[in-house]
Every structure is written in structure tokens, then in C-alpha cells.
Amino acid sequence: MSRIGTTASLKIMKLVTGGAFLDSGDLGEVFMSKRELPAGVAVGDEVSVFLYRDSEAVLTGTTARPKAELGQCAFMKVVAVTKSGVFVDWGLPKDLFVPASEQYKPLEEGRSYVILVYLDERTGRLAGTAKLHSHLNEDGSGFVPGQEVDLLICGFSDIGFKAVVDNTHLGLVFRDDAPGELRYGQRVRGFVKAVRPDNKLDLSLLPPGLSGVDMLAGRIVEYLRANGGVAPLTDKSPSEHIAAAFGTSKSAFKKALGRLYKDRKIRLEPDRIVLID
Template structure:
């Protein structure tokens, strides 16, 4: 049995005691699931999914609570308190996530939030956080192809655009001229691979590229016009922000879809509006 500290594990229930359940931890012995986390229904001998971490006395303990991040993941966490050893961040459990001073890029402040990576310290075997994001990003050549859908965490603003963490593993960049919606540190969203460069750097876009995406949105736009009396005041002169607020697409995609519908004679264009062809 392989136990993963700082992650969810499926363990068998060994026995019930007044203060909780004891679970089979293999080489780690029996692990306590305190009463406050015991579900209403359970069966002795059956498996249960629990998150394993260390309590105040550095003993392994189980919980059915879901932390904001697990070991091996990046997250955007708030500092709860600070002492002479470092900062303690709220990650959704009774015991806060410790970030030693040596793992802080800048001095952390109570109430502020930071992107951190949770890992198990090899020397102390404690779960700790680190704000030194770069050293935990993979240096391997990314396996992505153009157009692949990925999950990203917005990391920080740079001179070129927004740095993002892709699938909890790789670093990527959304260039300023590709941004058509508000972005902020800690935001999680879906993005698409624009390209993987020879040096392994990844460029991201927030919408699918290519003809298929335009065709898909063309039908959405056509349906919208039909449901709004056969016309819309939104047109290629409308602000990009207004187009995104209504449709969730960039102005570039909007204009291509308008062109597509016009060529298909589905619509006609008049000053300041688009009208459905009957």
C-alpha cells in the first residue's frame, strides 16, 4: 500500500473508537479519522477516501475535508498569520499550510494572497508551501499540440502579457494582444495551446483558433439575432468589451462570424446594426 501524504488516499476502516475511526495505513500503522470528519454512513472493513496530513504534533491524521490544494498542486492562498519561522496560509484545513521564509519570493503579509506550490519537504517530511513557482515548473518538453484544451491558473502579469500555470505542471504565456477579458492572479480557466516553441515555451490563447470555432460561433450569433427580433445593434464597430460581455468571444471571432453569415446570405449589414435575412 502506497500512502501519499498531502493527497487523497483510499484506506480501509479498521475499527471505531469513541473519538473517531482508525484506518489501515499500511506501513504507517493505523491512522485516525477524528469524529468531526466521520461520515454519517460507513462500514467497518470498507474503504473510505480521506486526505492525509500531519497534525499539530506532526502525526499523520485523516480528514474528509477537501483542501484548496493538494501536494503537487499550485494554488492562490491567503496568509492567516506569521511567526518568526515563516507564514501560515489558509488552505481549508484546521492546520494552516506553512511557507518558510526561505520559500518566499517577497515578504508575505497577513491578509494578502499568493500563488504557492504545496510539496513535502525532504528533510522534515512536513507539508510546506513555496512561492518560488519557477523551480517547480516542469523543464520537460511539453506534450501539447496546437489547439489542445488545457486548464490554467493565472500566475502574474508581465511586460508581455499574463504568465499562467498549465495543468499544474508547465508555464505558459497569454500575450496582451490575445487578452479580451479581465484576468487576475489566482483566476482558473480553460485555455488552448497556440504553439509550443522549440525551447519548450508555451503560448496560450483563451479561445479555440481555426475555422471550426468561427463556424460554431456563427450559428450562435445567428440564433441570437433570431431570438432578438431579427436584428442586433452589435456590429463590427462595437467595443470588444461589449461583444465579449454578450457572447464571450473576441471581436476578431465576432467579425469573422459576421463575414461568414454575410457570405452565406443569412444576414444583411446596415449602418450600426445587423439584420436577419428573411
């Protein structure tokens, strides 16, 4: 069954001057503009279209693909602000409306946010929301440790990075489980590290069995080998210098140095690290 906000393969019922009407079953007729029709199509042919309602509320099919379909999230830029809400660019000619009631704070023109596409039951139109917690599940009991997942970074906390998991759930990537800094709106592949007793998800960008300290320690050794066995950094170096070199926090850097020192792979001097051959 076809649904508004999704892509479907529909049969052409009728060709008209301005385009064609497609059969979407329970939804009824879908209009497709002539400029969207593939060349040489005929009645009875099938075309793959994304379904939405246009500015006149007409059920419409387009060959264009939005950044996110119904129930999915994407990083979208605000292109206009009104008293009742904002419009974001989601990849279609008709921008997506995000009502003021679906904003956790006023969204600003020119800035991008993680937005989820939902169907407004009152109007029958697609809309966007920045209130992810209201639409996504935090009960990760259906996941298993080690499971590979798609992540969209949607926020930050003192201990890590908040992420949308497979467009359905929310979870947290702890800083020690991310090889470097992550950006808001960034998509990455990750893994379920653990399902907590409260069923919330702990996530990691590292394959099962590999810790963030191990990965960072390996990167430090590679850096030293590429720079004559010496790096002008220590565990007392400014955080910004460490972040610039390795894209990680000072805390994680110190843990990795401790691991390497314990394994006798480096020598710590007052103003530098030296690789031990």
C-alpha cells in the same frame, strides 16, 4: 500506494474512543477523528480521506478537501505572518505553512497568492511555496498545439499573463490571445497555441483557428447591435474607457476596429463607431 498530501480510500483497522485507525499500507496507521467518521461505519469499511500530518506530526485522515493537493496550485489567503514564514488558508482546519525561504517576496497578511503544495522531506510535513519556478517545469515538449489545458493565472508581464498549466508546467498567454483582462489567481480553460523552439509554452484562451482579433471584432459588432448601431468610442478613446466597455487593451481594440473597417462592417467617425447594415 498512499501518499501524504493526496486523497486515498483506506480500510478501517480499529475503532477507538476518539475515532479510528486506518490502514495506509507503507505509511502505517492513519488516525481519523470520531467527528470525521461517517455514521454507522465498522471495522473493514473503507473511507475516502485526505492524508496529512497534524500539528503534533500525527499522520491524520480527513474527509475535508483542501484547495490543492500535493504538487497542485491554488489561490490561498495569508491568515498569519511569523518571522519564519506565513500561514495560508488552504481549506483545512490546520493552515498550510509557507516558509520565508519559499517566498519570492514577503507575503502579506490578508492578501492571496498562488501557492503550490509540496512535501518538506526534512520534516515529513506538507508545506507551501510561492516560488513556482523552482517546482514547476518550463519544458513544454510533451504538449501539442491545440491541446486543451487547465490554467491558473499566476503573474503578469508586459506582453501577457503567466499561467500554471495543468499543475505541472508554466506558460504564457499573450494579451491578444485573451478575450479580456485576466485576474491573478483566476482559473480558466485554455489551449496550447505553440511550443516554442526553446520548448516554452505559448497559450491561448481561444480555440484553435480563432484569433483574439476575430473574437473581439465579433464582440464589438454585438455591442453595436445592442446599442442602436452606435458606440461613443474610437481608436483615440482613453484606454480606461475601452477597458470598461470591452475588457481589453487599446492596442487590441484598434486592431479589431481595423479588421471591421477593412471588412466594411463599420464606419469610423470623429467621436463614434457606426455599424454598417
